Every structure is written in C-alpha cells, then in structure tokens.
Amino acid sequence: MSTLATPSRLSRRERERRGTRGGGSRSVPVPLLAPALVAVAFLLLPLAGLIVRAPWGDLWTILRSSDASQALQLSLWTSTVATGISLVIGVPLAWVLARTDFPGLRLLRALVTLPLVLPPVVGGVALLLAFGRNGFIGRYLDQWFSITIPFTPAAVIMAETFVAMPFLIVTVEGALRSADVGFEEAAATLGATRMTVFRRITVPLVAPSLGAGAVLCWARALGEFGATITFAGSFPGRTETMPIAVYYALESDPDAAIVLSLVLLLVSVIVLVTLRDRWLRGGTTQ
Amino acid sequence: MTASVEQGLDFDAEVSRGEFRLRVALTAAPGEVLGVLGPNGSGKSTLLNAVAGLTPASNGRILLNGQVLDNATTGEFLEAAERPVGFVFQNYRLFPHLSVLDNVAFSPRARGFSRHDARVRAVSWLARLGLADFAARRPADLSGGQAQRVALARALAGDPALLLLDEPLSALDARTRLDVQTELSRHLSDFAGPCLLVTHDPLEALVLADRLLVLEEGTIVQQGTPAQVASRPATEYVAKLVGVNLYAGYVDGAEVKLHDGGNFVVPDHGQRGEVLVALRPSAVIVSLEQPHTSARNTWPATIVGLTLLTDRVRIDLDGAPAALADVTPAAVSELGLSSGRHVWLTTKATDLEVYSYVDPTGTGESSLPLAAGQPGRTPASPDPGSSMHAS
Numbered sequence: 001m002s003t004l005a006t007p008s009r010l011s012r013r014e015r016e017r018r019g020t021r022g023g024g025s026r027s028v029p030v031p032l033l034a035p036a037l038v039a040v041a042f043l044l045l046p047l048a049g050l051i052v053r054a055p056w057g058d059l060w061t062i063l064r065s066s067d068a069s070q071a072l073q074l075s076l077w078t079s080t081v082a083t084g085i086s087l088v089i090g091v092p093l094a095w096v097l098a099r100t101d102f103p104g105l106r107l108l109r110a111l112v113t114l115p116l117v118l119p120p121v122v123g124g125v126a127l128l129l130a131f132g133r134n135g136f137i138g139r140y141l142d143q144w145f146s147i148t149i150p151f152t153p154a155a156v157i158m159a160e161t162f163v164a165m166p167f168l169i170v171t172v173e174g175a176l177r178s179a180d181v182g183f184e185e186a187a188a189t190l191g192a193t194r195m196t197v198f199r200r201i202t203v204p205l206v207a208p209s210l211g212a213g214a215v216l217c218w219a220r221a222l223g224e225f226g227a228t229i230t231f232a233g234s235f236p237g238r239t240e241t242m243p244i245a246v247y248y249a250l251e252s253d254p255d256a257a258i259v260l261s262l263v264l265l266l267v268s269v270i271v272l273v274t275l276r277d278r279w280l281r282g283g284t285t286q
Numbered sequence: 287m288t289a290s291v292e293q294g295l296d297f298d299a300e301v302s303r304g305e306f307r308l309r310v311a312l313t314a315a316p317g318e319v320l321g322v323l324g325p326n327g328s329g330k331s332t333l334l335n336a337v338a339g340l341t342p343a344s345n346g347r348i349l350l351n352g353q354v355l356d357n358a359t360t361g362e363f364l365e366a367a368e369r370p371v372g373f374v375f376q377n378y379r380l381f382p383h384l385s386v387l388d389n390v391a392f393s394p395r396a397r398g399f400s401r402h403d404a405r406v407r408a409v410s411w412l413a414r415l416g417l418a419d420f421a422a423r424r425p426a427d428l429s430g431g432q433a434q435r436v437a438l439a440r441a442l443a444g445d446p447a448l449l450l451l452d453e454p455l456s457a458l459d460a461r462t463r464l465d466v467q468t469e470l471s472r473h474l475s476d477f478a479g480p481c482l483l484v485t486h487d488p489l490e491a492l493v494l495a496d497r498l499l500v501l502e503e504g505t506i507v508q509q510g511t512p513a514q515v516a517s518r519p520a521t522e523y524v525a526k527l528v529g530v531n532l533y534a535g536y537v538d539g540a541e542v543k544l545h546d547g548g549n550f551v552v553p554d555h556g557q558r559g560e561v562l563v564a565l566r567p568s569a570v571i572v573s574l575e576q577p578h579t580s581a582r583n584t585w586p587a588t589i590v591g592l593t594l595l596t597d598r599v600r601i602d603l604d605g606a607p608a609a610l611a612d613v614t615p616a617a618v619s620e621l622g623l624s625s626g627r628h629v630w631l632t633t634k635a636t637d638l639e640v641y642s643y644v645d646p647t648g649t650g651e652s653s654l655p656l657a658a659g660q661p662g663r664t665p666a667s668p669d670p671g672s673s674m675h676a677s
Binding site for chain 2: 182183185186187188189190191192193194196200201204205207
C-alpha cells in the first residue's frame with residue numbers, strides 16, 4: 001500500500017482563489033524565483049535611487065530656472081507638433097499599409113517601420129545627409145528658398161517625428177487589420193465613398209488605438225535623444241530638449257539633471273497609466 | 287429560365303470565392319420577395335455580396351432594371367457605393383459609434399443630402415418603423431428586435447431600388463422573432479423593388495417570400511412557390527427543412543421501387559422512370575400489430591427515436607423504407623411507443639406525392655438531387671406536368 005505525501009497547508013484565501021478562478025498551485029520554484037527577483041531589482045533600484053537622491057527641497061527652484069524650464073517647454077511643444085505631424089501623415093500611411101495591396105507593400109511596411117529598430121543616432125545622420133546644408137534635399141532648400149533646417153527647432157521636430165511616427169503607424173495599422181471590415185462593407189452599401197468610410201467609420205472605430213498610438217508616439221518623441229542631438233544639436237532654448245539637457249546637466253549641475261529626469265519619469269508613469277488597458281492586461285499592442 | 291427582364295433583378299453569373307463557386311441564374315421582379323434558402327456554405331451570402339457589389343462576379347452578368355451592375359465579359363462593374371441597393375446584414379452591422387438617428391441618416395448623407403435633409407429623412411423613416419423614441423440611442427442599447435428595425439430603416443433610408451436581407455431574424459430570440467416577422471412582412475410588401483431574402487428558416491421563408499429558391503453547393507436545386515417547395519421537395523435538405531419524408535425510386539405503373547430499400551404502391555398513372563416520393567409525417571400511421579386496412583402500404587419498422595414537438599411527437603423509424611411519423615403525445619403513452627419497439631407503419635397510396643425531379647437550372651446537367659449512392663440516376667422527365675399528383 002502506498003502512502004500519501006504529507007499535506008501542506010492551504011490558506012482559506014488560497015482555497016477561495018482556486019475555487020473561484022480555478023488553477024492549481026501558485027508556488028514559484030526557486031530556480032525561477034531568484035533570477036526574477038534579480039530582474040526586478042535591476043529594473044527598479046536605479047529608479048528608486050533617482051527618487052532617493054532627488055533634491056526635493058529645491059525642486060521648484062531648479063525647475064523654474066531658465067535652462068530647465070526652456071528645455072521642458074521646448075520638449076513639450078516639439079513632441080506635440082511631432083505627434084500632430086505623425087497623425088496627419090502617419091495614419092493615412094497606416095491605412096494604405098492595412099487596406100491596400102500592391103507589389104512591394106511588404107517591403108514598404110518593413111522600411112517605414114525601420115526607425116523602430118534603427119539606432120536613433122543613425123537616423124540623425126541620415127536626416128543630416130538628406131536635409132543638411134549640403135544634403136541632397138537640403139542643398140536645394142538652401143539655394144532656392146534660403147531654408148536651413150539643421151540646428152533649428154524644425155530639425156528637432158523632424159528628428160522626433162522620424163523616430164516616433166513608426167510607433168503610431170504600427171499601432172494604428174494593427175488596429176485597422178484586426179478591425180471588423182463588416183462595418184466598412186455596410187457603409188459602402190449605404191453609398192459611402194472610400195474617403196467617407198475612412199472618415200466616418202474607420203477612424204472612429206479605431207479611435208482607442210489611435211489615441212494609444214498617439215500617446216506612445218508623443219512619449220517616444222519626448223524622450224528622443226540620439227537623432228535630435230545629431231541633426232539639431234544642443235542650443236539651449238532652441239534645440240536643447242529635456243533628454244539633452246539632462247545629459248549636459250549631469251556634468252555641470254547634477255541636481256538639475258535629477259529633477260529633469262524625475263519629470264521624464266513622471267511623464268512615463270502617466271503614459272503607462274493611460275495605456276494600462278492595452279499593456280497591463282493583454283500584453284499586445286493591439 | 288434565364289430570360290432577361292426589363293424590370294427587376296436579372297442575375298446570371300458565376301462568383302468564385304477561393305475554392306467555392308456559385309453558379310446561379312435567377313430573376314426577381316419589382317415588388318417580389320425572393321426567398322433564398324440553403325444550408326451553411328451553399329452560397330447564399332456570396333449571392334447577396336455579388337448583387338451588392340462587395341464581391342465581383344468572375345463570369346456572367348448582373349442587371350438591375352436593365353442596367354449593368356456587373357458584367358464580367360465586358361469588365362463593367364458598378365462599385366458597391368454606386369449601387370442603389372439596401373442591405374440588411376446578418377447581425378445588422380449597425381455603426382456602434384453613431385446614434386440610431388445618425389445610423390439611419392448615414393445613407394442619405396453619403397448619397398448627397400445635406401446634413402439637415404439627411405436627418406429629416408432619417409427621422410421620417412424612424413417614425414415609419416416606430417423607432418422615433420430611440421433616435422438618440424446607441425445601437426448597443428437596443429434590443430434585438432429594435433436593432434433589426436433600425437437596420438431595415440437604415441437600408442431603406444437610402445431609397446434603394448433593390449433590397450437584400452441576410453438572415454434578418456436569425457439574431458432574434460424565438461419570441462421576438464414572430465413579432466418582428468409580421469412587421470417585416472408588412473414593410474417588405476410596401477417595398478416597390480425586388481427583394482432578396484436569405485434565410486435558413488423555412489417558416490421565415492414561407493411567411494415572407496413570394497417565391498423560393500433553394501441553393502446547395504453553389505447551384506440552384508429547386509425554385510417555386512413556398513407551397514410547391516413544401517409539398518414537393520427536390521432534395522434531402524429541402525425535405526428535412528419542410529419536415530417531410532423524401533424517397534428516390536423507380537416508378538413502374540402503380541409501384542415505386544425505392545433505391546434505399548422498400549416499395550410503395552402509388553396511384554397508377556402509367557408512368558415509368560425515376561421519381562421522388564414525398565410523404566408527410568402526419569400521414570404515416572403507427573400500429574403495434576400488422577393492420578388490415580384499405581391503405582395500400584404497410585411495412586414493419588423499429589423506433590429509433592422520439593422528439594417532442596410543440597403539439598405532437600415525431601417518431602424516427604428505421605425500416606424499409608425509414609420514415610418520420612407524427613403522432614399525438616396521447617398515442618405515444620397509450621401504445622407505449624418507445625425506442626427499440628417494433629411497429630407497423632401504414633400509409634395510403636393517395637398520401638404519397640410522386641413527382642419527377644425537375645432540374646431548376648434548366649441545363650439538364652447537375653441532376654442528382656439525392657446524390658448519395660445512386661450513380662447514373664437521371665430525371666424521368668423534365669416536364670413537371672408529367673408528374674402524378676394524388677391526395
């Protein structure tokens with residue numbers, strides 16, 4: 001006769017949980033628990049350090065100093081404009097990628113989402129080669145219209161758009177692909193042209209994803225560093241965005257660097273809360 | 287059968303969707319409600335999509351009132367948005383982000399009315415369908431019956447010349463269905479143009495349609511008035527649908543030799559050849575002993591199942607031939623009818639509907655309505671007049 005193993009204890013709460021939600025044991029084996037804890041510590045300790053080291057008493061003074069507030073303002077308005085541009089040109093592109101079919105579509109999709117994985121500094125170099133004073137486009141802008149883009153706020157916006165727009169495109173395209181085309185068919189039988197269908201049916205139906213994509217795009221633009229410093233430089237008040245200001249302040253005024261970092265951390269937390277429904281629940285971006 | 291008509295819908299086309307092919311020729315006159323019946327995957331929705339312009343035809347042409355909607359030969363194709371078609375979709379597809387009013391105003395607006403005029407039109411349609419109180423609601427806040435009426439109002443508000451309904455009542459519960467069905471019938475009879483109504487509910491088809499067309503595997507297997515289809519089903523599917531026993535056999539004078547076993551004595555019309563025999567379950571008499579009556583057909587069978595219908599019990603019987611028989615619940619308990627019981631079945635020769643299968647496509651090719659296990663079977667005669675009618 002075989003004997004049973006010694007029973008362990010199951011709390012009332014755990015009994016309740018297994019009863020209502022089902023599922024078996026929730027215990028975590030040590031070989032998995034230990035590395036998981038290391039990962040948590042690695043991710044959270046530096047952020048905790050940031051909060052611990054913050055000069056809480058001088059927070060407002062530092063934030064309202066001209067350098068920091070200039071960087072903050074520049075970052076806020078350039079990333080907002082970059083998001084606006086991304087909406088205006090990125091959403092139509094997302095629609096084209098999701099709803100049409102032509103030779104080279106897959107290649108095009110790969111290319112326009114390339115900035116997602118491209119090191120931003122490479123993007124900055126590419127922008128400089130295209131729109132710089134001697135670039136193949138910038139040359140003519142300079143000669144014909146006397147327009148010089150590099151090292152201006154316009155360059156900041158272009159660098160941010162270049163890096164951030166693919167986030168919007170990918171999010172919206174995914175939503176369009178998974179959206180029920182039945183509504184669009186219904187609209188077509190009711191006499192709506194494709195443009196009317198897009199405006200009155202497609203866009204409103206993917207509005208949640210559109211919002212999420214825009215927030216994601218804005219957050220990415222706000223944090224942009226590599227492409228911006230390469231293409232737009234770092235002139236305080238003109239092209240020195242928050243991340244760049246943090247980078248330089250770390251040498252001259254570490255307290256200011258910490259405060260600006262805190263601001264960016266706060267923005268990230270707000271973005272995370274905004275997108276919690278799509279990220280913290282399912283884990284997909286659709 | 288495919289003669290072109292000046293007015294109404296004239297469909298003679300082939301539509302491919304992947305492996306599936308729909309090959310159909312049909313016409314629907316103005317004011318006529320053509321019921322399209324068929325099992326899942328028979329091509330009913332494909333047919334509607336082709337008429338609406340959501341799927342182009344791969345061969346043939348589709349005309350409405352003599353004008354081309356689609357012509358695969360010449361390449362002419364009218365985009366869905368350009369077709370004067372009202373489409374009531376299965377599950378309605380009401381726009382969830384628009385109010386009921388804006389849903390109904392959508393089509394007039396898209397077809398060129400000003401925002402104000404479109405809303406005026408929508409309001410009048412809502413009033414006509416008794417939906418005035420729901421104008422401000424979102425589709426999610428409607429009951430199934432209300433959503434169905436909104437879908438109909440939305441389709442009609444665009445002033446279509448042709449109406450398409452894809453299983454308009456299938457999303458409703460049984461109770462609502464009857465109410466909505468009566469109402470839908472009234473609105474359909476008000477509609478001046480042709481109407482195609484797809485359904486897999488025979489009762490719905492009988493109530494709503496003027497004429498029926500049965501699709502199976504992309505081809506028409508039967509056409510006719512609801513009464514014709516119900517009394518002389520052409521295929522197993524239709525027979526099941528209308529709830530009658532259907533047998534294929536060879537008639538020689540007064541005797542039909544059934545292909546799946548058994549014989550029937552029928553009124554002698556001197557006919558000879560392949561026929562179908564339809565028998566209503568209520569015309570089958572169940573006895574415990576071998577009866578001696580004037581009824582010409584008596585055969586032994588075994589009960590394999592009993593189903594309680596609303597007012598009677600349907601008995602599934604295995605024998606030569608197998609049959610469904612309807613009896614009262616009282617008879618079941620009195621005779622002690624239960625599964626496995628051996629009984630005798632009786633039916634009068636005059637209760638047997640004997641007819642030859644008429645190929646509704648008129649091509650004389652695809653003529654195997656009861657395809658299973660009957661190789662080489664051909665229709666006895668393409669002339670419906672030669673069939674025998676007894677009752």
